[in-house]
Structure formats: C-alpha cells, structure tokens
Amino acid sequence: MTQLHPKATMTTGCSVERALNLIDGKWKIVILHKLLKGTLRFNELRRQIPAVTQRMLTNQLRELEADGLIIRTVYPEVPPRVEYSLSARGRSLEPVIMALKAWGDRNLSSPEVEAA
Amino acid sequence: MTQLHPKATMTTGCSVERALNLIDGKWKIVILHKLLKGTLRFNELRRQIPAVTQRMLTNQLRELEADGLIIRTVYPEVPPRVEYSLSARGRSLEPVIMALKAWGDRNLSSPEVEAA
DNA sequence: CGGTATCCACGCGGATACTG
C-alpha cells in the first residue's frame, strides 16, 4: 500500500465546498467527463487524457472509486481487463460537467474576451 | 515580487480541461459562489470562508482577476476599501456553480441551504 | 483595512523501474 489518496471525503464548509472536495484533484472532472460517454478501460482513459501520467490516473481513479463516483470492474482474464464506469452518483454530476464544458466551449474556444 | 500565481491561463487539452485551469485552486469556485450574491470586501470574503487564510485568499483573488473572472476595485479612502465583484465572464460561470451547489445539496445532504 | 514578505513543511505529481 502506497497510502495515496488520504482524503476520500471531507465534511467542512458549505455544500459548494464539500462538493468540491469530491471533484478536486487535477483530473477528476476530466475523467468523469470521458466516462460520461461510456465505460472505458484503463489505457483507453490514458489515451483520451494524454497529459495525465499513469500514477496520477490510478490515484484519481482510486479516489473517485472511494467516493462512490465511479465503478471499477476487474475481469479475471489472462490479459488483465479493468473497466471504469460511472456510478449513479457519478452520473448525477453530468449537469455540472456539461455546464462546465458548455462554458469552456463558449469562453475559451473564441480567443476574444471581455464581451461585457 | 512574490511571484505567486504563475498560471493565469493555459491552453492544453479539451475545453473541459482548459475550463478547469481557470477554476482550479482550492478556493476559486467558493469565492465566485460568494460573489454571485453581490460585491464583497476583502474581509467580508474572509468571514464568509473561514477556512481560507489571508494569503490564499489574496492569491486566489489575484488569479481570478488575472483570468478576468472578477473585478477588483480600490477606493482610495483613509481606511482602505477594496471591493470584489464578478465580471461578465465570471458571472457566466453561474450555471456551473449553481449546478455544483445543487449537486452538493442533493448528494451531500447539507444541513443548511442558502437562498440562490 | 487590506494587503506583502518571509520562512518552512508537506504532499502533489512527474520520471523511472518493476510486476502479476
């Protein structure tokens, strides 16, 4: 045991702060976003998020699992196969993720700024 | 120069990742959430977010300002007065923040609810 | 009041090597 992800859940502050505790970490939202489209294997996730390292991906996946946002399924096959999918709780974050994506598409795709 | 907040903006990954770069940091979303209700002074923000330290609050506010999400107004008065408010861009994040808050309220069963 | 400046600890996170 490397004793990573020593957080899982926290109980401080308002609902916004507490919600953030579940989705902070550099890659959680991105991972959840990818999984919205369907179940993915470990290396499929890696390929879809090139900037993440293996270590970090594992770490974030473990935290997401510990928080009940994703489901990790191991198939005891000869070439190991592990699939990650959203739990009901994780899927309930879809409005948040899509709102964030919509905002990103609108505010970051266009180089123009400050449309007051 | 303390050389803090050396990020401001990044341009990597998909729109979700890039959007996250603007709102990562432990307190940004919380700050934006508080400012949704109206302009606040520095110490008013501190009081509304007890867990944040002065240093971090300053840091996060500077980054938010650099990213054009909030507006910092200094009133040259004898007891200094600095007010923070959302920019148009920052206010456009309201759907994201409210979606997150709604999710937190529903999934974390918060003991208290604040009026939107 | 609204910050800076400085010191310092800790853990995040990258790089690399190894495994069942």
Next chain:
DNA sequence: CAGTATCCGCGTGGATACCG
C-alpha cells in the same frame, strides 16, 4: 494490460510578522 514501488523536485499553502 493495468497497475505498484521508489525517488525526489517543486509548488501549495499554513503561520507569522510587518506595512501603507
């Protein structure tokens, strides 16, 4: 394929003191 293990730099962020 899907991880662990280990090393380690560096940024994050707390505590404290000071300032205009």
